[in-house]
Every structure is written in C-alpha cells, then in structure tokens.
Amino acid sequence: MLAVCGLLLAGCSGVGDGGHRAGPSASSAAASSPAAQRETGAATARLTVDPARVPTTPAAALDLVRAVTAGPDGYGPGYVKRPPYQSDPADWPVLGADCVWRQESLPDDVLATFTRYSRLPAAGAKGEVRTAATVTLHRTVAQADWEMAETLEEALRCPDQQLRTTERIIGLNSMGSGYGTNGNTSADDYLIEMGTYDNPALGKGSTYYIWNQVRLGPVTIAVVVEGGKGFDQSDLLTVQARAVAGMETKVRSELGAQK
Template structure:
C-alpha cells in the first residue's frame, strides 16, 4: 500500500518529539549521505517567515504563483542553483567541501539493501541541486559536514510524494550505508503538515535523526540530523553530520538557519504577490 506524506508523518515520530524543543526555527515549522542530498560528496538568525516558527504566531501560508514557476529543466536548474545554501548560510567558519556542487543529472536512490546509489534524474523532477560545505575541525571539536539540496518537481503532488517516500525510508532502513566507510544508524523520523507541531511556515516538514560513523573523522559515532521541508512543488533539504564535541542542539540551530534562509529565497522567487 502507498501512503501520502500526511498519512505517514506520525508513524515514527515518537523518538524525535523530545528534541523538537531545541530546534528553534526548525521543528516548529535532511546528508550528502542519502535522501535527496545524495551520496555524491567527497568521501564521495535569518529574518524570514520561517523565523516565526515555534512562537505560536502563524505566518502567511506560502502560495505559489504558477506564472513564476519554471517549466523547463534549464530554467528550473537556474532557480535551484540560486536558492541552494552555501557555506555562508550555516554560520562563521564554514567553507566549501569538495566536490562543492552535485551533478544535476544524478538522483540518489536507497536500494532494497539499504545502500545509497546514484541513478538518472526521474521524470517528475525538473531540477535538483546540492552544495556541500564543512566546518573544519578546530581545538577539541571535530569536523562538521553539511549538504543542502533544493529540488523542483513538476507538480506539488509529486513533491509531496517525495516527502512521503523519504519518511518511509527511515522505516524500512533505520541503518543505511552511505559510502564504503560511512554509515548512519538508528534513524527515527517525524513529519508535520502545515499547522501541526508548530509548523506555520512550510506545507510539510520532516526531520530525521540518528548517528553517523566515518572512521576518517575519528573513532565513534556522532550526531546525524536531516531536515526537509516542502513549499508547493519545491523541496528543501539540509543535513549535518558530526562532529565530535558538538551537541545536538548546536547542530539543530545551524540546520534551522540554513533551512530558513532557503525558504525565504523560495518565497521570494515563486510566491504569489500579495
């Protein structure tokens, strides 16, 4: 049976609810390892409507202006490039991580063996684009890796289906292989539609948490946090991996800042004029 994102959003959320209070702009409203941010990276506060999340003050729900939505892959790629976050979206000290930008013709797919692979772009996607960044290790703290992805689907219904499929991935594969030496484990996910769990910004909101392990970053697992939102036919995803010495709340705050910034850009590019 196939479920929509709305039908699936509470099936795995219990473990994440406890951390939503520290997410600030995020839970109240996704790594370069997997989901739609892809396993193609190396080792292969913003003032905006999103900033209102969690305050109990509803924001104006996003309304797409159909005339402003690209209809060709070329124009769609220009849009997602303009929106996708780079190092300056996360905070001081973040830099580009090679390869800095993804292959826009590739699409990550989680196989039945819970291993991520690259496949050609599906027909329902006009364009998708990822930028990879990192906060280098310094003092006693380890490296933090980030990836931000923006995808423009042909329809809002197709974007909603991506959200639904992403929620289901954590259910069927709580442990996933990103690349040869990189794994995420113990995944839990939660979704919130507009107007639920403090989400007064996006049409739909997902958060996924677990642990990330890469021997190249040192011994032991670190936090893995992935967040994705949908605004009409657009999905926005940000993932943070590691690093040692960073608390979960620290990473959630950084992630929320990047997501909010991209939401603001999407609203500016595609929103109906009021």
C-alpha cells in the same frame, strides 16, 4: 522552524547515542502528515505563487534551484566549501532494497535538483561538521508530496543505511509535521530524521546525523548535518534550521510567494 526543532529535540532524547525517539512513532507521524494524504489526492500547497515565475523547463528549473541552494554562508561563521562542492544535476540518489544509497538518473517527475556541500573544519576540541543542502523542483505539488512521503518511509524501511563505502547511518528515526502541527508555521510539510553517523574520516566513535526536509508547493528543501564531535545536538539543529529558513525565504522571493 526553530520551534519545531525545539519540540523534536525534546522528543528525540537518546537518538544521538543510538537510542529510540520517544513520542509519536514515524509511522503515526507519516499517517497524519499531508505527505501521507497522497492516497486520497489531498496534497495541497498553502504557498500561493506567481504562476509566471514557476519554471516549466529543466534549464529554467536548474537556474532556480542553483539560485536558492545554500552554500557555506547559509550555516554561520567558519563554514567553507567541501569538495566536491556542487552535485551533478543529472544525478538522483536512490536507496536500494539493501539499504545502500546509489546515484541514478533524474526521474521524469523532477525538473531539477541541486546540492551544495559545506563543512566546518575541526578546531580545538571540536570535530569537523559536514553539511549538504539540496533543493528540488518537481513538476507538480503532488509529486513533491510523494518525495516527502517516500523519505519518511525510507527511514522506516532502513533505520540503518550505507551512505558511502565507509559512511553509515545507524538507528534512524523520522517525524513528519504538516502545516500548523508541532510548531510548523512556515512550510506545507516538514520532516526531520535523526540517528548516529559513523565515518572513520571524522575519528573513532559515532556522532550525530540530522536530516531536515520541507516542502513549499512543488519545491522541496533539505539540509543534512553530519558529525561534529564535541557539539551539542541543539547546536547542530540550530545550524540546520538557519540554513533551511534561509532557503525557504529565497524560494518565496523567487516564486513571488504569498500565504
């Protein structure tokens, strides 16, 4: 995972201050990603799991995603719970045609989804970092594949997005990497999005916004990192990669996974 982040960091110079990512465009990345291959029915899972350990009911699925979703200890020293610490499992975020995020009811193809919110409090010259980890279990691999593709398409459709009343993402760019490309050797599919983040609660001026999402069979894992004045982009990418890798390990363990 860190190898992928290193490649993307080199290819994303300027994203942090509102510039555009160099290298392959999000559209070309989407075209080559396994997520985009949904049109041909080519969604695959390199992850071999024990079918008896894959939940088939919403209740069992919720138990699984709760067990693997990262809390403060998933990011490193100093992180604490951020209220509200846990999401309502009945909610599903949807990006509207107006590029504003809203909560809607859980779609039929999702067995369960769960989010935990954490933060690194401001200290000295360093500003507060806010994080969120989300794990979603879909009913099928193909449906999880759709979620990855839609996430890529959202950044193309809405490079500027309204998160909440006073929180905005600006200049969002995406890159997708299938297994074996750009250093991705751990997940069936991988994507990362970067932009700038404006939130008056964290002070004046923009900070970094980084979203990382991976797919392991029917499971998607996502971590967002927001803010952190005074932090290098590489520091935040390392924190994010640590949380994603930890959740990948837990998913593999819970599902009896083998490559």
